[in-house]
Amino acid sequence: MTDFKVNRRGLMKGAAAVGVGLSAPQFFVSGANAYTNEPTGGSVTLGFNVPQTRAYADEGADELRAYELAVEHLNGGGDGGMLNTFSSKALTGNGVLGKKVEYVTGDTQTLSDAARASAKRMIEKDGAVMITGGSSSGVAIAVQGLCQDAGVIFMAGLTHSNDTTGKDKRANGFRHFFNTEMTGAALAPVLKNAFGEDRRVYHLTSDYTWGWSQEGSIQKYTEPFGWETAAAVRTPVGAGDFSQYITPVLNSGADVLVLNHYGKDMVNSLPQAVQFGLRDKQVNGKNFEIVVPLFSRLMAQGAGDAIKGIFGSTNWNWSLQDEGSKAFVKSFGQKYGIPPSQAAHTCYCQTILYADAAERAGTFRPSELGKALEDFSFDGLGNGPTDYRGSDHQCFKDVLVVKGKEEPASQHDLLEVVEVTPRAQVEYPADLLGGELGPYNDGA
Amino acid sequence: MDVFLPQILNGLDKGAAYALIALGLTLIFGTLGVVNFAHGALFMLGAFCAVTMKALLGLEKVTLDPTQTTAWGTPLEIRVPYIETWLGDFGLLLLEYSVPVSLILAIPVMLIIGVTMERGLIRHFYHRTHAEQILVTFGLAIVLQEIVKSFFGANPIPQPAPDIVSGSADIGMLLGLDPGTIVYPMWRMVYLTFSGVVIASVFAFLQFTTFGMVVRAGMADRETVGLLGIDIDKKFTIVFGLAAVVAGIAGVMYTPILSPDYHMGMDFLVLSFVVVVVGGMGSLGGAVAAGFLLGILQSFASMNEVKTILPGIDQIIIYLVAIIILLVRPRGLMGRKGVMES
Numbered sequence: 001m002t003d004f005k006v007n008r009r010g011l012m013k014g015a016a017a018v019g020v021g022l023s024a025p026q027f028f029v030s031g032a033n034a035y036t037n038e039p040t041g042g043s044v045t046l047g048f049n050v051p052q053t054r055a056y057a058d059e060g061a062d063e064l065r066a067y068e069l070a071v072e073h074l075n076g077g078g079d080g081g082m083l084n085t086f087s088s089k090a091l092t093g094n095g096v097l098g099k100k101v102e103y104v105t106g107d108t109q110t111l112s113d114a115a116r117a118s119a120k121r122m123i124e125k126d127g128a129v130m131i132t133g134g135s136s137s138g139v140a141i142a143v144q145g146l147c148q149d150a151g152v153i154f155m156a157g158l159t160h161s162n163d164t165t166g167k168d169k170r171a172n173g174f175r176h177f178f179n180t181e182m183t184g185a186a187l188a189p190v191l192k193n194a195f196g197e198d199r200r201v202y203h204l205t206s207d208y209t210w211g212w213s214q215e216g217s218i219q220k221y222t223e224p225f226g227w228e229t230a231a232a233v234r235t236p237v238g239a240g241d242f243s244q245y246i247t248p249v250l251n252s253g254a255d256v257l258v259l260n261h262y263g264k265d266m267v268n269s270l271p272q273a274v275q276f277g278l279r280d281k282q283v284n285g286k287n288f289e290i291v292v293p294l295f296s297r298l299m300a301q302g303a304g305d306a307i308k309g310i311f312g313s314t315n316w317n318w319s320l321q322d323e324g325s326k327a328f329v330k331s332f333g334q335k336y337g338i339p340p341s342q343a344a345h346t347c348y349c350q351t352i353l354y355a356d357a358a359e360r361a362g363t364f365r366p367s368e369l370g371k372a373l374e375d376f377s378f379d380g381l382g383n384g385p386t387d388y389r390g391s392d393h394q395c396f397k398d399v400l401v402v403k404g405k406e407e408p409a410s411q412h413d414l415l416e417v418v419e420v421t422p423r424a425q426v427e428y429p430a431d432l433l434g435g436e437l438g439p440y441n442d443g444a
Numbered sequence: 445m446d447v448f449l450p451q452i453l454n455g456l457d458k459g460a461a462y463a464l465i466a467l468g469l470t471l472i473f474g475t476l477g478v479v480n481f482a483h484g485a486l487f488m489l490g491a492f493c494a495v496t497m498k499a500l501l502g503l504e505k506v507t508l509d510p511t512q513t514t515a516w517g518t519p520l521e522i523r524v525p526y527i528e529t530w531l532g533d534f535g536l537l538l539l540e541y542s543v544p545v546s547l548i549l550a551i552p553v554m555l556i557i558g559v560t561m562e563r564g565l566i567r568h569f570y571h572r573t574h575a576e577q578i579l580v581t582f583g584l585a586i587v588l589q590e591i592v593k594s595f596f597g598a599n600p601i602p603q604p605a606p607d608i609v610s611g612s613a614d615i616g617m618l619l620g621l622d623p624g625t626i627v628y629p630m631w632r633m634v635y636l637t638f639s640g641v642v643i644a645s646v647f648a649f650l651q652f653t654t655f656g657m658v659v660r661a662g663m664a665d666r667e668t669v670g671l672l673g674i675d676i677d678k679k680f681t682i683v684f685g686l687a688a689v690v691a692g693i694a695g696v697m698y699t700p701i702l703s704p705d706y707h708m709g710m711d712f713l714v715l716s717f718v719v720v721v722v723g724g725m726g727s728l729g730g731a732v733a734a735g736f737l738l739g740i741l742q743s744f745a746s747m748n749e750v751k752t753i754l755p756g757i758d759q760i761i762i763y764l765v766a767i768i769i770l771l772v773r774p775r776g777l778m779g780r781k782g783v784m785e786s
Binding site: 058241245337 | 446447450451454455457458514515516517518593597598599600601602604610611612624625626627628629631632700701702703705707708711742743746747748751758759
């Protein structure tokens with residue numbers, strides 16, 4: 001048995017230690033409660049990680065314009081944009097939590113390694129408390145993982161793969177943009193009405209996470225009304241000339257070609273498919289049709305006339321006439337002389353949503369700020385009533401089904417909204433896409 | 445037939461682009477001994493001559509219509525091409541034919557670029573190692589593509605073919621098959637024919653002109669030609685310019701097939717180097733033959749029937765064939781003894 005003796009000297013030392021601990025200034029003990037890059041001065045730094053070089057540089061430039069506009073509005077500059085229409089009134093144009101919003105930028109190069117390196121630099125060197133941006137699902141998933149480990153919030157930019165808020169979701173990651181599951185659910189009924197049942201479909205699919213995800217979603221939602229897959233062919237990303245993949249479509253017996261391509265691949269494959277006469281063809285007594293599930297106006301410009309009459313889906317379009325969209329288009333157009341893209345819109349929204357959550361939570365601490373975003377319902381940001389679902393950190397809102405305009409009024413007026421698919425039609429159970437959010441990481 | 449013929453045409457088409465770039469690469473290597481990694485960038489610059497020509501022809505007079513506004517509240521801009529105002533329907537026709545019309549711009553521009561490159565940079569590296577030549581020309585290629593990106597952006601810029609050749613032709617009917625069995629884009633056939641004419645012209649130029657004879661002599665024995673009092677350096681400078689023109693016009697005519705962007709040269713460069721090596725370093729005929737051969741093999745490897753048996757073969761076929769040919773014939777298909785063997 002061990003004797004436990006208390007002598008006068010030991011008692012004095014213990015009491016002194018407790019006294020020092022209790023009386024210490026808060027900053028000496030803040031390590032126990034701190035979080036990564038907790039802002040201590042009069043400003044808070046956000047990290048905008050967008051492609052500034054390589055294939056998606058133009059989309060990245062548009063994202064950066066939107067971020068700059070969002071920062072201007074948060075700090076009380078400009079006309080306030082969608083802050084005026086946003087249903088939450090926590091933001092007053094006085095920065096966030098009284099701190100002026102500043103930002104640093106990184107170049108993802110649309111490469112996972114480069115994107116992680118630039119995000120790491122912004123977190124470790126520049127003190128960014130949040131990272132946002134990107135134009136690729138592969139990049140988004142990579143950066144989301146890094147932010148989870150580093151203990152900062154990641155507000156995804158343009159990422160459409162199910163995996164971002166599915167099997168690869170993380171507690172620190174949030175996505176405003178829609179996904180391939182929603183595209184399938186929104187697009188399929190429109191395709192059925194436009195092209196009928198019992199079709200044979202040929203898929204050309206970009207060979208990476210987004211392409212696989214998109215192909216699977218279109219199959220899932222079109223097969224129930226008799227759209228049978230004739231072939232699903234994977235194409236290398238950046239193939240350029242797709243002629244050798246398009247030629248077999250001609251005599252495959254398929255009467256629909258689904259191009260699960262985005263960006264430069266879509267810009268090349270769609271015109272090439274049209275050049276091969278697919279749209280003039282009749283198969284099985286039906287007109288041959290082409291579908292591009294995910295549209296982007298910036299990419300549509302690259303595809304030229306080939307886009308006319310082609311169905312697809314988009315997260316947002318500048319032609320929308322709700323008050324939020326009109327306010328955003330006005331702010332953006334007056335500042336830059338061009339309408340914003342869907343990438344710009346989602347990036348602007350993500351910045352505003354993050355700032356608003358910080359105000360409502362009263363802190364930038366990821367776990368508390370994240371809780372403020374979870375199951376947050378809002379309106380006035382251009383997509384109608386929207387929910388940030390807490391169980392997978394995915395936004396649910398109406399989805400736009402669009403078609404390439406036959407008679408565009410200007411070089412930017414390329415897509416017409418065919419249908420605004422109500423949110424209820426694209427919602428799915430949170431466990432459908434797998435994955436686990438896991439716990440928040442506050443870092444530090 | 446309906447499966448194989450289109451793939452052969454695809455292969456020839458793709459091979460034509462490889463062959464034209466490889467032809468220029470081989471000309472430069474054969475004459476100057478320089479491994480020019482900026483050659484893909486010359487292809488890209490040619491393509492952007494087409495973009496520039498279309499932009500010039502499409503320059504618009506902008507007037508503001510105060511009665512209409514944009515979505516962001518500024519007066520609507522009414523744009524009318526100057527060329528339409530000045531030349532009426534002929535102006536619009538020029539705009540429609542901007543890709544072939546761009547050849548008029550591309551030929552002198554590419555010649556000047558080629559000569560300037562050779563005189564201004566490349567000649568300082570004639571007596572340096574191939575590694576140094578590759579580094580400097582690769583660096584030059586990156587600089588050129590970044591310059592183009594800063595002017596034209598990163599997105600591909602579509603260049604439509606003239607309406608008359610923008611559709612597809614029913615080749616199957618010509619062969620007695622059912623209508624629609626084999627259709628092929630007309631512009632691709634134009635490109636194939638154009639490539640054949642350019643390749644034949646280069647060979648004819650080298651074979652049947654005095655200048656060509658001197659160049660061929662210089663390729664065989666530079667020192668002896670110099671001892672005869674011929675300024676072979678000047679001739680080779682012109683050859684560099686000629687190679688730049690070939691790459692440039694190949695790029696111009698390829699734009700309706702592949703919308704040009706600043707990176708397109710790099711995409712072709714690596715494959716064109718494989719073509720040069722497989723054809724045999726310094727062999728013009730080898731470069732052309734290997735270009736078409738590898739183009740066709742790449743097309744066949746992309747067929748579903750082949751990919752089902754060998755998944756991913758379309759990605760590696762060119763390199764696989766290159767390895768096999770170099771194992772069997774280390775100098776390539778038509779390589780000359782002594783070239784790059786010291």
